[in-house]
Amino acid sequence: MTEDTISFDLYHPQPLLIVISGPTAVGKDAVIKLMFERKLLLHFVVTSTTRPKRENEVEGVDYFFVTMDRFQQMIAHNELLEYSWVYNAYKGIPRQQIENALASGIDVIMRIDVQGARKIRQIYPECVQIFLIPKDEKELRDRIINRKSESEEEIRHRLATAGEELKCLPQFDYIVVNENSYLHHTVDTIWSIIVAEHHRIVPRKINL
Amino acid sequence: MTEDTISFDLYHPQPLLIVISGPTAVGKDAVIKLMFERKLLLHFVVTSTTRPKRENEVEGVDYFFVTMDRFQQMIAHNELLEYSWVYNAYKGIPRQQIENALASGIDVIMRIDVQGARKIRQIYPECVQIFLIPKDEKELRDRIINRKSESEEEIRHRLATAGEELKCLPQFDYIVVNENSYLHHTVDTIWSIIVAEHHRIVPRKINL
Numbered sequence: 001m002t003e004d005t006i007s008f009d010l011y012h013p014q015p016l017l018i019v020i021s022g023p024t025a026v027g028k029d030a031v032i033k034l035m036f037e038r039k040l041l042l043h044f045v046v047t048s049t050t051r052p053k054r055e056n057e058v059e060g061v062d063y064f065f066v067t068m069d070r071f072q073q074m075i076a077h078n079e080l081l082e083y084s085w086v087y088n089a090y091k092g093i094p095r096q097q098i099e100n101a102l103a104s105g106i107d108v109i110m111r112i113d114v115q116g117a118r119k120i121r122q123i124y125p126e127c128v129q130i131f132l133i134p135k136d137e138k139e140l141r142d143r144i145i146n147r148k149s150e151s152e153e154e155i156r157h158r159l160a161t162a163g164e165e166l167k168c169l170p171q172f173d174y175i176v177v178n179e180n181s182y183l184h185h186t187v188d189t190i191w192s193i194i195v196a197e198h199h200r201i202v203p204r205k206i207n208l
Numbered sequence: 209m210t211e212d213t214i215s216f217d218l219y220h221p222q223p224l225l226i227v228i229s230g231p232t233a234v235g236k237d238a239v240i241k242l243m244f245e246r247k248l249l250l251h252f253v254v255t256s257t258t259r260p261k262r263e264n265e266v267e268g269v270d271y272f273f274v275t276m277d278r279f280q281q282m283i284a285h286n287e288l289l290e291y292s293w294v295y296n297a298y299k300g301i302p303r304q305q306i307e308n309a310l311a312s313g314i315d316v317i318m319r320i321d322v323q324g325a326r327k328i329r330q331i332y333p334e335c336v337q338i339f340l341i342p343k344d345e346k347e348l349r350d351r352i353i354n355r356k357s358e359s360e361e362e363i364r365h366r367l368a369t370a371g372e373e374l375k376c377l378p379q380f381d382y383i384v385v386n387e388n389s390y391l392h393h394t395v396d397t398i399w400s401i402i403v404a405e406h407h408r409i410v411p412r413k414i415n416l
Contacts, residue, residue, distance in 0.1 A: 131409070174407045191408060195397060196404035199382045201339070202413050 013198045016103050017124050018042075018109040020190070021117040022132030023162035025144045027178045027186075028111040029062065031132065032189050035060070035109065042194075043101035045110035048074065051089030064094075082112070087154065090092045092121075107194065114165040118190070125206050126198050130190060133173035135179040143180075173204060221406045223310050224251075226317040228398070229325040230340030231370035233352045235386045235394075236319040237270065239340065242395050243317065244269070249401075251309035253318035256282065259297030272302075289326045290320070295362065301328075315402065322373040329379070333345050333414050335407050338398060339380035343387040351388075381412060 018196050020028055038046050048064040050071050058101060059065055066074075071090045074080050083092030101108045112120060117129055134140040143156050169175065178186045228236055244252050257271040258279050267273055274282075278297045282288050291300030301318060309316045320328060325337055342348040352366050377383065382401050386394045 070314060082317060121334060169409065174404065174411050175409050176407055189403060192403035193401035195400035196382065199384055201377065201380050201383050205410050205413050 005108035015105050016107045016197055017098065017102065017127040018107060018122075018190075018194060019117050019120055019127050019129045020109065020132065021114055021129060021176070022170065023134070023140070024158045025140060025147070025162065026132045026134050027142040027143065027180075027183070028132060028184060031178060031190070032109070032111045032140055032187055033062070035190070036137075040185065040191065041106070043097075043106045043108045044094060045101075045108060045114075047091050047093055047110070048080075049089055049091045052086070054106065054119055081123060082116050084113065084116055086113060087158075091116075092159045108206055112152070114168045118168075118171060121206070126203070128174070128193065128204075129172045130176055130193060132178040132186070133166065133169075133170055134175055139180050173206075223313050224315045224402065224405055225306065225310065225335040226315060226336045226398075226402060227328055227335050228317065228319040228340065229322055229380065231322070231336060231348070231373035233355070233370065234340045234342050234349060234368045235351065235388075235391070236340060238391060239386060239394055239398070240317070240319045241270075242391055243398070246395065248399065248404075249314070251305075251314045251316045253301060253305055253309075253316060255299050255318070255320075257297055257299045257302055259295070259299075268397075271321070289331060290324050292321065292324055294321060295366075301375075308345070322376045323355055324378060326376075329414070334411070336382070337380045338384055338400065338401060339377055340380045340384055340386040340394070341374065341377075347388055349383050377398075381414075 010083065020030055020031060032044065034191060035042065039161055046060060046062075046064055048066050050066060050068050053059065053063075053065050057063065068090070071092065074092060075083060076184075080092035080206075082100060083090060093112065093116070098108050098110075108196075110120075120127055121129065129200075134143070139161055141159065144155050144162075176189050176193075197205040213346075215394050228239060230236055238362070240252065243250065254272055256270060256273060256274050256279065259271075260269070261273050263273075265271065279291075282300060282302075283291060287303060288300035289303040289306060289334065291298055299321075301320065301324070306316050306318075328335055328338075329337060342351070348365065348370055352363050352370075384394055384397050384401075
């Protein structure tokens with residue numbers, strides 16, 4: 001830097017990998033769906049799953065719904081960044097999708113369960129991990145019960161799992177309360193976190 | 209945590225101390241003024257200064273304009289968190305103002321030069337420090353020249369100082385470009401940073 005030339009070349013935002021996680025039934029899918037509807041400039045990772053399509057879900061938008069055979073093929077060919085067996089179905093994150101989006105400079109967002117988030121952190125330590133929590137226990141129970149696709153036993157299992165998953169809070173970077181009637185507020189807050197992360201100078205501490 | 213009781217008592221936002229800094233003439237005062245006009249829920253620190261009041265400035269809003277005698281009394285009585293002698297005038301931050309606001313749970317925001325920001329960091333390591341930079345050298349020059357209160361010599365001195373101050377970027381947490389025609393955008397970004405900081409779980413790394 002000479003006396004007459006001041007360098008303003010200080011600001012190089014990198015694309016972010018944003019991970020939306022939280023306990024089962026906290027509303028991760030609804031949050032991602034609203035972000036998608038708002039046409040935010042993000043690449044939305046589409047997870048592959050072997051579970052049956054729910055009412056209102058759209059192939060290739062909510063999930064890629066694949067057969068057990070196809071999923072096992074993806075595992076064998078190392079096509080998945082991460083995969084897990086949860087609630088009697090496989091879910092997995094296609095590796096190529098994320099690499100392509102980041103390479104083109106676009107922020108990538110994905111929703112994933114708590115165990116999956118930990119694995120993503122190991123692969124991409126600099127990813128931004130956001131933990132959604134319900135307003136209170138009643139909202140969580142109501143949300144689990146309202147999913148008519150689930151049996152009594154599954155409901156009990158999910159409630160116990162949610163309690164365990166909430167204990168994983170300290171491994172995340174940010175916490176956002178996802179209140180039933182304030183889904184837009186949740187998305188506003190997540191967007192603020194993304195904006196802030198693009199303006200960060202000093203790196204975050206990361207709990208691996 | 210028992211099997212039937214899930215704890216949601218995870219989220220304890222503390223009031224933030226937000227420091228807006230950046231090179232001379234980057235527009236710190238204009239940014240703070242717009243935030244004030246937007247009636248954001250913040251305590252705006254009012255700095256005391258011995259410099260003459262500029263046109264359009266309001267006593268007790270932009271600054272407390274005090275005499276040299278009164279300022280030296282504040283120094284002697286340890287009423288100032290930080291003070292400095294810049295451009296032929298004293299500027300200082302009243303200590304009690306900040307302590308009272310933080311104690312009442314309100315976020316506090318202040319604008320301060322780069323040297324002052326370093327001192328504030330030593331006193332409040334957890335403060336959030338935002339560094340404003342101009343869009344380019346031309347905007348910075350124009351802004352300095354348009355302040356009609358300043359002599360040719362002062363203009364040259366300020367330009368040289370700005371170059372030095374820009375080198376202090378790495379001591380800050382966030383960088384925001386304050387472009388002349390996009391002051392509202394600057395304020396939106398700062399607000400996003402404040403929102404994000406309230407949702408942080410893992411503490412920031414701090415460069416002391």
